[in-house]
Amino acid sequence: MTRRAAVLGSPIAHSLSPVLHLAAYADLGLDWSYELIECDEAALPGLVAGCTADPDWAGLSLTMPLKTRALQLADHRAPSADLVGVANTLVIAAGSTTAHNTDVDGVVRALHELGVTVPAAPWVLGGGGTARAALAALAALGAVTVTVATRRAEALPALLALGDRLQVEVVGRPWPQTHEHLAGADLVVSTTPAGATDGLAAGGWRPDLPLLDVVYAPWPTGLASAAGAAGAQVVGGLSMLVGQAAEQVELMTGRPAPVAAMRRAGERALAARTKHD
Numbered sequence: 001m002t003r004r005a006a007v008l009g010s011p012i013a014h015s016l017s018p019v020l021h022l023a024a025y026a027d028l029g030l031d032w033s034y035e036l037i038e039c040d041e042a043a044l045p046g047l048v049a050g051c052t053a054d055p056d057w058a059g060l061s062l063t064m065p066l067k068t069r070a071l072q073l074a075d076h077r078a079p080s081a082d083l084v085g086v087a088n089t090l091v092i093a094a095g096s097t098t099a100h101n102t103d104v105d106g107v108v109r110a111l112h113e114l115g116v117t118v119p120a121a122p123w124v125l126g127g128g129g130t131a132r133a134a135l136a137a138l139a140a141l142g143a144v145t146v147t148v149a150t151r152r153a154e155a156l157p158a159l160l161a162l163g164d165r166l167q168v169e170v171v172g173r174p175w176p177q178t179h180e181h182l183a184g185a186d187l188v189v190s191t192t193p194a195g196a197t198d199g200l201a202a203g204g205w206r207p208d209l210p211l212l213d214v215v216y217a218p219w220p221t222g223l224a225s226a227a228g229a230a231g232a233q234v235v236g237g238l239s240m241l242v243g244q245a246a247e248q249v250e251l252m253t254g255r256p257a258p259v260a261a262m263r264r265a266g267e268r269a270l271a272a273r274t275k276h277d
Helices: 017-028 044-052 067-073 079-084 103-113 129-140 153-166 222-229 237-253 259-276
Strands: 003-009 032-038 057-062 089-093 096-100 122-125 145-149 169-173 187-190 211-213
Touching (some): 003 044, 017 032, 017 237, 017 259, 057 237, 067 096, 079 103, 079 129, 079 153, 089 237, 096 237, 103 187, 129 145, 145 153, 153 169, 211 222, 237 259
Parallel strands (some): 003 032, 122 145
Antiparallel strands (some): 057 089
């Protein structure tokens, strides 16, 4: 039986998720489909209900602005989603949904690429669902204090509360205007959209300050370019995207994800986009 999966969000046309999931299905020999579906918060309950009632559906990937609402709609919550307070995955089985957050694993995998072991003084830039996942990932790697800077003051209380649940001290700081404001940091995780950190790129970057920038297109961002030019280690959002998609594949199919094949497919797709832009 052909199974179905999809990524939902608004906007969604830019998503690389179909490339990654379809590459995984091909490598695994599975006759599955994976679609892009434009969907806002108002339409999500009806769409999830329709998918849950159809035995062909195996799961849904969720991106902005649906991650909080998806968690609320789920019949069951995996510890990853319950802890972080947002879901980027709904696994559909036996007429019910289970919410997961695979972004945490995606961030952990990306930080491993940077060679991060136990970060002593990490900074997280941003205050949305990906910032929460980054905070949980840093806690999983043993961080005991994380500095968070967000442009939205109203986002900070949720991050402080998550820090309490993770037993991590979260220190809120004003949004840094230049890279000098990051003095003392030994790692920066930027979870903000492209362009939001352009001010930090001005004036260079410390060569001993590694950067994970979760943007994957357009790449490199101004921040990633500045860090790379200074000789700093830089990992982009494709690494996180592949990591979280690999866990989604495993949750939906019950099979080990072919991570290398997914990574190659993602790199080819991004190269093609860059060529045509």
